[in-house]
Every structure is written in structure tokens, then in C-alpha cells.
Amino acid sequence: MKIAENGFEVIPIEFDDEIKKEKFYNILGKLNEEICLLSQNEIIQGVWGSSIGHINYHSLYLKEIFELVKNQHFFLHAKKIYSNRYGVEPHIGINVNVNIPGSKYQHIHRDFRATKDGLIINFGCQNISEKNGAINLLPTKRGFLYSTLFAFGFLRNQISLTQGNSLIRWGNLLHGGAPNRTDIRRPMIAIVLIRSDDNLIGFNWDPSLKAGPRSNFFNSSFRKRFTLFFASKTPFLFNQIYQVKRLISEFYLK
Numbered sequence: 580m581k582i583a584e585n586g587f588e589v590i591p592i593e594f595d596d597e598i599k600k601e602k603f604y605n606i607l608g609k610l611n612e613e614i615c616l617l618s619q620n621e622i623i624q625g626v627w628g629s630s631i632g633h634i635n636y637h638s639l640y641l642k643e644i645f646e647l648v649k650n651q652h653f654f655l656h657a658k659k660i661y662s663n664r665y666g667v668e669p670h671i672g673i674n675v676n677v678n679i680p681g682s683k684y685q686h687i688h689r690d691f692r693a694t695k696d697g698l699i700i701n702f703g704c705q706n707i708s709e710k711n712g713a714i715n716l717l718p719t720k721r722g723f724l725y726s727t728l729f730a731f732g733f734l735r736n737q738i739s740l741t742q743g744n745s746l747i748r749w750g751n752l753l754h755g756g757a758p759n760r761t762d763i764r765r766p767m768i769a770i771v772l773i774r775s776d777d778n779l780i781g782f783n784w785d786p787s788l789k790a791g792p793r794s795n796f797f798n799s800s801f802r803k804r805f806t807l808f809f810a811s812k813t814p815f816l817f818n819q820i821y822q823v824k825r826l827i828s829e830f831y832l833k
């Protein structure tokens with residue numbers, strides 16, 4: 580499997596049924612529209628979050644999207660990769676990452692620790708290219724020098740995703756969001772397969788999402804919000820400081 584060599588792979592989203600396929604693209608379109616129609620005010624619920632330009636949103640459409648993909652090949656493939664590694668079924672969550680016009684490079688980071696990694700399946704509501712913010716992602720086993728250059732922003736590796744393809748990646752890979760240089764918001768779905776602390780398995784849906792889309796920005800700690808604000812104002816300097824801190828800590832070295 581390609582993921583074994585690189586830690587990520589791009590795989591086509593195929594459906595066993597034409598009706599499901601049609602529904603899927605229909606709902607992606609609706610979700611895209613929902614996000615485009617959010618007022619600037621709604622999008623900047625997390626005003627500091629929006630200044631860095633990478634926001635996590637939730638929407639009721641996500642539940643429908645999951646129902647459609649849960650028995651399709653690309654999803655089952657990802658689930659198998661996860662189960663092969665951990666010997667258990669994953670706990671599954673879903674959200675949508677919105678990259679807003681004018682966003683900046685996000686600091687290079689890992690989503691999970693190597694010892695408790697999670698698998699992430701990403702796909703767009705539209706084509707995702709270097710123009711509207713394709714993820715900047717370092718393949719596994721690239722060595723210390725390459726990793727350091729990447730972490731400090733001297734090397735980049737953006738993964739374009741045309742409509743109909745998904746990106747499967749281990750969250751422990753070094754990565755960061757990239758700028759959206761278009762004037763259209765770019766939603767990207769993220770299905771996350773993880774090990775939960777309380778041994779929950781299967782799909783988890785937060786019923787409070789019935790209230791409609793919302794940013795998770797204000798659920799973040801004050802420290803995180805401050806960090807995001809600082810990072811948005813001084814992206815390059817922030818990344819350098821952040822990476823030095825990471826280099827020193829055991830977390831980075833894993």
C-alpha cells in the first residue's frame with residue numbers, strides 16, 4: 580500500500596451505485612453553497628481564527644455525507660489501514676475545514692502523536708489546488724534535514740486534489756494549511772479515524788450540531804486563540820519560534 584511508504588495516498592472516490600454518487604455530489608454542492616452564503620460575520624465568529632484563515636466548521640450536511648461514503652471503497656480502504664495498524668475499529672468524526680480568501684501559511688505541525696496516531700480522509704467540495712490552499716504535507720521517512728527544512732518553511736510539498744479524489748493521511752505527518760489566493764472560500768471535508776480514550780468505536784455525531792453550522796474557534800482555550808492571533812500577524816516568525824520549541828520537545832522528535 581502506498582500509504583505504508585509515504586504516510587499518505589490519493590485515492591479516487593468511487594461509488595457502487597450511481598444514485599449514491601449523484602446524491603454525494605449534490606450534497607457537496609449544497610454544503611459548498613451553505614459555506615459561501617455564510618455572512619462575513621458568521622465566518623468571523625472566530626475573528627482571530629479567521630485572521631489566520633483556516634477554520635473548522637460543522638454542518639448538518641456532514642452527517643449525510645458520511646452516510647453516503649461509509650460503505651464505499653475509499654472509506655473502507657482507509658478503515659482497513661487503520662484497523663491493520665491498531666487491531667481495533669476506529670472512532671470516527673467528521674468536520675469541514677474552511678480556508679478563507681487571504682489566508683496565510685499555517686504553522687507546520689502534527690495532528691496526532693506517533694504512538695496514538697489517527698487517519699484523516701480529506702476531500703473537497705470543489706477542486707483543491709495550490710491556488711486555493713492545497714495542504715502542504717511532508718511524506719514519511721524524509722530524514723532529519725529534510726524534515727527540519729520543511730518545518731521551517733524552506734521546503735514545501737502541496738497536494739492538489741481534483742474533484743472525485745480523496746487524500747488519506749496519517750495525522751502524525753508534518754503538515755500545514757496553505758494560503759487561499761482566490762476570492763472563493765474553500766471547504767474541505769475531513770473524516771477522522773482515531774482511538775478514543777473511552778474505547779468508543781464507530782461514527783460519533785454531536786447532536787448539538789442540529790443548531791446549524793458553527794465554528795469551533797471559541798471552544799478553543801484562550802492560549803490557543805492567542806497563539807492563532809499571534810501566528811496570523813507574524814506567520815514566518817511564529818513558525819520559526821514554534822519549530823524551535825518543537826525541536827526541543829520530545830514530541831517533535833517522534
Ligand SMILES: [Fe+2]
Pocket residue numbers: 688689690754755
Ligand atoms: Fe493539522
